[in-house]
Each structure stands twice: as C-alpha cells, then as structure tokens.
Amino acid sequence: MCGIVGYIGYREAYPIVIKGLQRLEYRGYDSAGIALYDGTNIKLSKTKGKVSDLKNKLEDEISTSGSLGIGHTRWATHGVPNDVNSHPHYSNSGDLVIIHNGIIENYDALKKELSKRGYTFKSDTDTEVLINLIEDVKKNEDTKLGKAVQIALNQVVGAYAIAVFDKNKPNEIVVARLGSPLAIGIGEDEFFIASDASPFIEYTKNAIYLEDEEMAIIRRNKGVKVRKIKDDALVDPYMQELQLNLEQIEKGGFDHFMLKEIYEQPEAIRDTFRGRLLTNQAIIKMAGVEDNMKKFLAADRIIIVACGTSWHAGLVAEYIFEDLARIPVEVEYASEFRYRNPVITGNDIVIAISQSGETADTLAAIKLAKSKGAFVFGVCNVVGSSIARETNAGAYTHAGPEIGVASTKAFTTQITVLSLMALRLARAKGTITSSEFRHHLIELETIPAKVEEALKSDGYVQTIADIYKHATNFLYLGRGFNFPVALEGALKLKEISYIHAEGYPAAEMKHGPIALIDEQMPVVVIATKKGHYEKVVSNIQEIKSRKGKIIGIVTKGDKSVKELADHVIEVPETLECFSPLLTTIPLQLLSYHIAVMLDKNVDQPRNLAKSVTVE
Ligand code: G6P
Numbered sequence: 337m338c339g340i341v342g343y344i345g346y347r348e349a350y351p352i353v354i355k356g357l358q359r360l361e362y363r364g365y366d367s368a369g370i371a372l373y374d375g376t377n378i379k380l381s382k383t384k385g386k387v388s389d390l391k392n393k394l395e396d397e398i399s400t401s402g403s404l405g406i407g408h409t410r411w412a413t414h415g416v417p418n419d420v421n422s423h424p425h426y427s428n429s430g431d432l433v434i435i436h437n438g439i440i441e442n443y444d445a446l447k448k449e450l451s452k453r454g455y456t457f458k459s460d461t462d463t464e465v466l467i468n469l470i471e472d473v474k475k476n477e478d479t480k481l482g483k484a485v486q487i488a489l490n491q492v493v494g495a496y497a498i499a500v501f502d503k504n505k506p507n508e509i510v511v512a513r514l515g516s517p518l519a520i521g522i523g524e525d526e527f528f529i530a531s532d533a534s535p536f537i538e539y540t541k542n543a544i545y546l547e548d549e550e551m552a553i554i555r556r557n558k559g560v561k562v563r564k565i566k567d568d569a570l571v572d573p574y575m576q577e578l579q580l581n582l583e584q585i586e587k588g589g590f591d592h593f594m595l596k597e598i599y600e601q602p603e604a605i606r607d608t609f610r611g612r613l614l615t616n617q618a619i620i621k622m623a624g625v626e627d628n629m630k631k632f633l634a635a636d637r638i639i640i641v642a643c644g645t646s647w648h649a650g651l652v653a654e655y656i657f658e659d660l661a662r663i664p665v666e667v668e669y670a671s672e673f674r675y676r677n678p679v680i681t682g683n684d685i686v687i688a689i690s691q692s693g694e695t696a697d698t699l700a701a702i703k704l705a706k707s708k709g710a711f712v713f714g715v716c717n718v719v720g721s722s723i724a725r726e727t728n729a730g731a732y733t734h735a736g737p738e739i740g741v742a743s744t745k746a747f748t749t750q751i752t753v754l755s756l757m758a759l760r761l762a763r764a765k766g767t768i769t770s771s772e773f774r775h776h777l778i779e780l781e782t783i784p785a786k787v788e789e790a791l792k793s794d795g796y797v798q799t800i801a802d803i804y805k806h807a808t809n810f811l812y813l814g815r816g817f818n819f820p821v822a823l824e825g826a827l828k829l830k831e832i833s834y835i836h837a838e839g840y841p842a843a844e845m846k847h848g849p850i851a852l853i854d855e856q857m858p859v860v861v862i863a864t865k866k867g868h869y870e871k872v873v874s875n876i877q878e879i880k881s882r883k884g885k886i887i888g889i890v891t892k893g894d895k896s897v898k899e900l901a902d903h904v905i906e907v908p909e910t911l912e913c914f915s916p917l918l919t920t921i922p923l924q925l926l927s928y929h930i931a932v933m934l935d936k937n938v939d940q941p942r943n944l945a946k947s948v949t950v951e
Pocket of ligand 1: 643645646690691694695742743944948
C-alpha cells in the first residue's frame with residue numbers, strides 16, 4: 337500500500353503535492369517521488385527514503401514549477417525500496433507518467449509480452465509494466481490516453497489506484513481505481529487526487545470517492561468525467577461533503593501522533609457514545625443494529641473478521657457478546673478466513689472491524705461472506721471507506737483520524753462500539769435484566785473519565801520504561817476479557833520498539849512460556865479485581881519464584897499483587913467487561929515511552945504501514 341497525490345489547476349502543484357505526501361506517509365514511507373509538468377518539461381525526481389529526503393533532493397536538483405503534479409510515497413511490494421523502483425514511472429517513450437498504489441498480479445506475463453515487442457524496463461516494478469502496457473495500447477489502437485488506460489486496465493489482474501498523465505495532454509490527468517482507495521477533491525477550476533482526503537482538506541471540502549472499477553478523466557477548467565472501466569458507461573458521481581478538519585490531522589502540541597491519539601481516547605470514546613448511549617432514558621440507539629434487529633435476533637452465530645489491532649478488539653468483543661448477549665462468536669483473521677473455504681450460511685452475521693476501512697484481506701473476507709449469503713456489519717473509523725461501503729450495515733467508531741501507525745484510539749473506540757452493540761442485543765434478547773442493563777449503561781458512561789484517570793499513570797510508566805528499555809524480550813499475560821489486551825500490549829511493543837514480546841492467556845504460561853522466565857524477563861501481568869483475580873495472583877507467584885520481573889496492571893487500591901510485583905500500575909475499578917478500555921492505557925504508554933527512549937520512529941515504525949491495502 338502506498339499513498340498517491342495529484343493536482344491540476346492554476347496553482348503551483350509542488351507545495352500541494354509534497355505536503356499531501358507528508359500527510360499520506362502513514363500509508364508507506366520507504367521511498368517517495370514526484371513528477372511536475374509545466375506544459376513544456378516534465379520534472380521527475382524520486383528517492384529511497386522519506387518524503388523529507390525527497391524534498392531535500394528536489395529542492396537542490398530541479399526547479400519545482402508546474403501546475404500539474406503527481407506524487408507517490410511507497411511501501412514496497414514488487415522490487416526493493418530504491419531510487420529506480422520508486423514512483424512515478426515513465427513509459428518507454430517518456431511521454432506517459434504514472435503513480436500506482438496496489439499490485440498488478442499478472443505483471444510478469446504482461447512484461448514478457450511487452451518485452452517481445454521491444455519494451456525495456458528500468459525497474460523491477462509491476463507499475464512500469466502497466467504504464468508501458470498503456471503506451472502500447474495507445475500506439476496500437478491510435479487512441480487517447482483515457483481510452484488507452486481503460487483498455488489496458490481490462491487486461492490487468494490485481495488491485496490499483498493510479499494517476500497517469502501524458503506529455504501531449506498538459507491539461508489532463510486520468511485516474512482509476514480497483515481495490516485501492518482514490519478520492520478526487522473538487523475545487524474551483526482545480527482538482528486534487530489522493531488516497532484519502534487529508535492532502536486537500538484545506539483547499540476543498542467537496543470530494544468524489546471513486547468506486548471499484550471506475551475511472552475518471554480530469555480536465556483543467558473542464559471538470560471530471562467518471563466512467564465504468566469495464567463497459568464504458570458514464571457514471572453520475574456522488575459528491576460528498578467532507579467532515580475532516582485540518583486541526584484533526586496535525587499533532588496539536590504532542591511530540592508524536594501516537595501520544596496525541598493515546599490522550600485523545602477519553603474524547604474519542606465520548607464521541608463514539610454520542611447519540612447512542614442515552615443513559616437517562618436507559619436506551620442504546622444504533623441505527624445499523626435497530627434496522628436489522630430481526631437478523632441479529634435470528635442469527636445462529638456471529639463471525640468477526642479483522643486484522644492486527646482490530647482483530648484484538650474482535651477478541652474482546654467475543655467475550656462481551658457471549659457474556660452479555662449469549663450469542664456464539666468466532667473471531668477470525670480475515671487473511672485466513674478468506675482462503676479457508678469457511679462454512680457460512682444465511683443465518684450467520686459477519687462483523688468486519690477495520691480502522692481504515694481499506695484493509696485488503698478484511699475487504700476480501702467481507703466479499704466472500706456476502707457471496708455466501710451472510711449479512712455483513714462493518715465497524716470502521718474512516719467514513720466512506722471501502723469497507724464501510726461494502727458492508728450491508730454498520731456503525732462508525734467516530735474516533736477521528738488516526739495517523740500513528742500503532743493503533744490506539746481505534747482499539748478502544750472499536751471496543752466501545754462493540755460493547756454498545758452487545759448491550760443493545762442483550763436487552764433485545766432479554767439475556768440481561770433491565771436493572772443490569774441500566775447498571776452497564778451508567779458504568780459505560782463513566783469510562784471516559786476513568787480513562788483520563790488511567791492516563792495519570794504516565795509519569796510512573798515512564799519510570800518503568802526507563803528501567804526495562806534494554807530488555808530483549810517481554811511477556812504479557814492476561815485472562816478472560818484481558819487476554820486480548822495482553823496480545824495487544826505485546827503487539828504495541830513489537831511494532832514500535834522492535835523488542836520481541838509475546839502475549840499469552842495467563843494460565844497457558846505453564847505450557848511453554850514459563851521456560852523463558854528468568855531474572856532478565858519483564859512480565860506484564862493484567863491482574864484487575866474480579867475476573868479470575870486469585871488465579872492470576874497464583875500465576876504471578878509462579879513468575880516470582882522463577883525470578884521474573886513483574887509489572888502488574890491492577891485495580892486501584894489492590895494489595896495482594898502489590899506485595900508480589902516489582903511495580904504496579906493502577907487503573908480505576910469498573911465492570912469486568914469494560915476493563916480492557918482501562919487496562920490497555922498503561923500498555924500503550926509503556927510501549928510508547930520505551931520506543932521514544934530507544935530513539936525509534938514511533939509514528940512510522942520500520943516495515944509497517946497504517947493501511948494495508950495489499951494482501
Ligand atoms: C496495519 C496497521 C495496524 C492495524 C491493521 C488493521 O497492520 O499497522 O495498526 O491494526 O493494519 O488495520 P485496519 O485499518 O483494518 O484496522
């Protein structure tokens with residue numbers, strides 16, 4: 337997955353494209369490039385490294401004038417990250433220029449065919465094959481760029497969001513989408529292209545999101561024409577008014593987006609409640625659930641599909657749904673589910689969880705489930721994203737943009753939405769009494785304030801981070817609702833500090849991980865009151881007798897764990913089912929501070945990307 341940006345209008349394209357690339361670096365950042373066209377010369381520069389490296393290179397190397405520009409920030413799939421493999425790519429004649437996010441799966445066969453016809457390739461990329469295919473079609477069919485792109489894309493297998501321009505057509509950019517997102521910002525006499533709307537938010541609030549298998553020809557001073565790639569049918573595109581604002585995507589005084597997003601959680605959870613959790617009236621209102629209540633009540637089971645942190649939120653939801661609503665739940669990695677030939681019936685409900693709403697495997701899992709007749713409900717953060725549009729119904733998390741690659745507020749707001757759903761269904765099914773229901777609502781409403789209190793442990797967590805920052809392994813243990821939190825805590829540490837960490841259900845420790853424990857091994861144990869507390873205390877004793885270092889996450893006022901652990905971090909008391917919303921906070925902070933102390937790039941950890949639009 338990569339980020340693409342483009343501009344055509346009356347302003348200088350360079351500052352718009354370069355700033356846009358910086359905003360899209362969450363999508364990949366191993367190389368970057370830009371092509372600018374002033375109607376006479378194309379100026380193209382690209383480099384391995386970040387957008388800041390490109391900026392330095394560019395400003396020394398070439399003039400940056402031109403009111404047509406396209407840019408790319410890359411997360412390598414075909415070909416190692418180096419200058420040559422970076423985008424944009426020229427066609428052999430030097431007339432056509434392309435940027436591409438996605439994978440052309442049949443690139444090898446196409447490349448062989450084009451080679452036979454005399455085409456040569458400088459890079460190892462599938463993208464250079466595509467631009468030469470477009471050139472070949474354009475020559476052979478003696479057609480314009482738009483038509484050539486269309487014919488070429490009909491020969492391609494794979495996924496793409498592309499932007500292409502032709503030296504002979506200085507007033508035109510052609511874009512197309514299949515499987516990778518592409519938004520077109522519509523200004524007055526100017527147009528913007530981007531993988532999401534953040535690059536053009538200060539210029540226009542009007543955007544068209546291309547659907548899969550659609551392409552658009554964007555002409556300076558003329559407008560945008562959208563067509564179906566397959567049958568050439570003209571499409572009347574839906575113009576959306578964007579809700580995003582600039583402040584939401586800037587750091588707001590924090591050193592890193594991740595820290596900002598950790599601290600935004602109380603507000604983000606409140607936003608997730610807004611209009612849904614009506615404690616005074618003792619009701620939960622969720623249109624997507626209400627409108628489909630019959631289906632939910634008739635469901636034999638719920639299958640949750642997701643990846644990464646969203647999968648962990650799904651695991652927490654499994655415990656909550658089964659406990660409160662007594663509906664059997666299975667949680668699947670989307671990437672496994674989609675290739676497993678799973679048994680799915682029309683009585684199954686599939687819940688797809690995704691912050692970005694663009695994760696390729698989750699999207700494919702949804703399509704599979706739908707094809708087998710299941711009703712698919714989406715829990716997404718990004719409004720209008722591919723998953724939000726592909727699902728039959730859904731609920732947004734309303735967490736606001738999450739930029740840090742390590743997911744934080746997306747996780748807690750996903751759990752919040754799923755808790756609301758489970759409670760609403762529990763009430764409808766009668767699996768909890770009205771007084772239990774009311775009690776849960778009252779408690780859920782206190783969570784944002786309790787998250788604020790949990791955030792106060794920040795200073796002490798920093799002290800602990802300083803003590804253990806040079807450890808090479810960490811173990812995270814939890815039980816019940818907090819087992820997935822242990823997995824999530826370990827994932828956070830791995831992602832941003834590159835320290836090896838494993839999450840385990842506390843009782844499983846005896847079946848393997850206990851062999852790892854010695855005086856060098858920090859073990860983070862979630863041991864909040866209720867929920868198998870005594871059992872977890874016994875596990876702590878087992879660690880202690882093997883000289884492991886214990887960092888306990890405990891309920892405020894805890895005594896037993898305090899006596900055994902090397903350190904304890906307190907979180908406020910709450911109902912067991914909501915405890916993940918609090919216990920996860922110190923784990924996010926711990927990984928953040930360790931990574932900062934180790935001088936790692938917290939917001940853009942190596943090899944990772946925020947939005948994984950390739951399988
Ligand atoms: C990537 C991100 C993770 C995220 C996962 C799933 O791996 O780095 O933070 O949890 O994708 O993404 P999604 O947008 O579907 O929640």
